[in-house]
Amino acid sequence: MSNEAAGASSHWEKSKSLLYITLAIWAFFSFVVHWFGSALNGAEGSFPGGYFMAGQGSQIAFVILIFWFVSRQNKLDDEHGVSEE
């Protein structure tokens, strides 16, 4: 295996790990948190947490998650010398 191929293979392994972390966070904000929607709403008259998570909270998390993922993946590409230019 040439150096380049070895680099590419370790790059792919690390890319996969990054994917798994990303998908785990994604699943948390897509599904897990809404399981507790009713509990998050709390008592009558308190801040409607379940409503907030479904209406806005998950969306905010997704925006941050994508930019985090992109920066990590870019860094990964640079470190392994496989980025463009």
Place this chain on the structure above:
Amino acid sequence: MMKLEGGFIQNLGRVYGIYTLGFLGFVILMAILEQAGVPARYIGYMFVGFTIAIYALIGILSRTMQSTEYYVAGRQVPAVFNGMATAADWMSGASFIAMAGGIYLKGYPYMAFLVGWTGGYVLVASLLAPYLRKFGCYTVPDFIGTRYGGNLARLCAVIILVVASFTYVTAQITGTGIVASRALDIPFEVGVWFGLAGILVCSMLGGMKAVTWTQVAQYIVLIIAYLLPVVWMSNKLDYGLIPQFAQFDAVLRVQELEALHQVGELKPTAEAAAQAKGLAALSVGINDANDTLMAKWKFFTLVLCMMAGTASLPHVLMRYFTTPSVKAARQSVGWSLVFIFLLYFTAPALATFTKLSILDPNLATGIIGKSIADASALDWVKNWSSVGFVKIIDGNGDGILQINEFFMKGDVVVLATPEIAGLPYVISGLVAAGGLAAAMSTADGLLLAIANALSHDLYYKIIDPKADTKTRLVVARILLLVVGAAAAYVASAKLTGILGAVAWAFCFANSGLFFPLVLGVWWKRANRAGAVAGMIGGFGAGAWYLYMVQFAGMTPWLGLDGLRFGMIGMPVSLALMVIVSLMTEEPDEETQKMVDAIRIPKGDTVTNS
């Protein structure tokens, strides 16, 4: 424009900055005209006419005869602008017109659409977009056809794309028809063809290049049109400057009012419900979160179907073929979600403030609890009753309007909110222009996706591989006309509602394309036989289930209704794809190398068709 062309990409910020200021100036001018006594209907004409004229102008200036420009906008759209174009491409009449109304009428469970339609972009960014960009294809079936090889795989992808996108585009043309007919006072059937003409002017001459630059312009119009009324309302009701953050106090207030008006306890009488057919009275609380296992399951399955659909709808994926690099494609997904987020996290606020305006007896706008005669005399009630969007039926005959006697269509929430809240007509004109922009931009993207798949994949790759560029582009345009006319014809027959049709499109796409696309990148062992089995099996199973539940009267399994049939199609597709791939030979070395090549950003694109 030709002179500017060399510097156009460099000057995008300035060009669209001037455009935005110009549009705001136009809105102010309309406001002044309204104060000066110009009748409302002329303001409506001017909003629709002016914005469509701008889109058409951009479309004509971006005409092209080069295939890279026609199919992928020359691959030079910067990440941020591609994000804006994707947001317009993505947010359709369903997002702009129907979503806030759905949240208004159906409450918490409906917010699954908000979660699903945003979280899908995480899948697009991490699983697909950068890899498809590296691949360098023109269309989504192009990826399937080249990755798996053979015309059959390509043909399957084309068929699924056409079915999903056609279902979707029909709903969008219906949307343009509704808005055009309301704003221009023409019959719906005429409005549909009028809308189509506007859509075609943008895409016919310049393909993806023209659609990209009109979509950016359309995004700016639609986001201003969505945000302005909500901000205005929040301030008018004294909840604060930023409605998205101020809405939580309003939610609590609405819950008090719901108790007062007995929302959920008073249901419409059977007789009234039959009279109000197609319209609904408010009968669920604003924040009744998932308590039962079934409610949770329904929330999750809807979220999952919408997410996987997002990551398999070709008109969205093909937007990421237009960026200059793999890195830009990735970043561009983030920007897309930022721009989409601006509208989506405002939608619940819009629903909440509208609800507050209608329910609160202390407000001049509150109608519940007033006398039927007073409520029926309001201008907005009269206007929207006359087109069948609102209906008041005094079920118990006591002369007072109760919560179960006020019926409406969800779409009213966005379209009539300016009138309900007592804002000037200029805001209604702006909202009409925004709704039109949302529906037109999505229809543009969808029609282009269909016509490109037919011209590039079916005609050029399968039927006549020797066709020269000019012939291919002429064929592409003829197909665009034909598909557009077919969609307008179906839309004018009013077969489907906007939202149902949109959810179907997502499920068609994820049943047939999600796993063949994702595994094409992430699983080297996936081969042609597996992909074909996955596409035919998944799409077939999903379509069969939809037919059985929707038309043949079968009881849905586990509460999986017609909006969620991807939950049947996707597992079938995955299982078949894995089993059949493992039972047949692994892909040849060339294919394996191709997959290696798309996994790293460095180097040339795989195809250079």
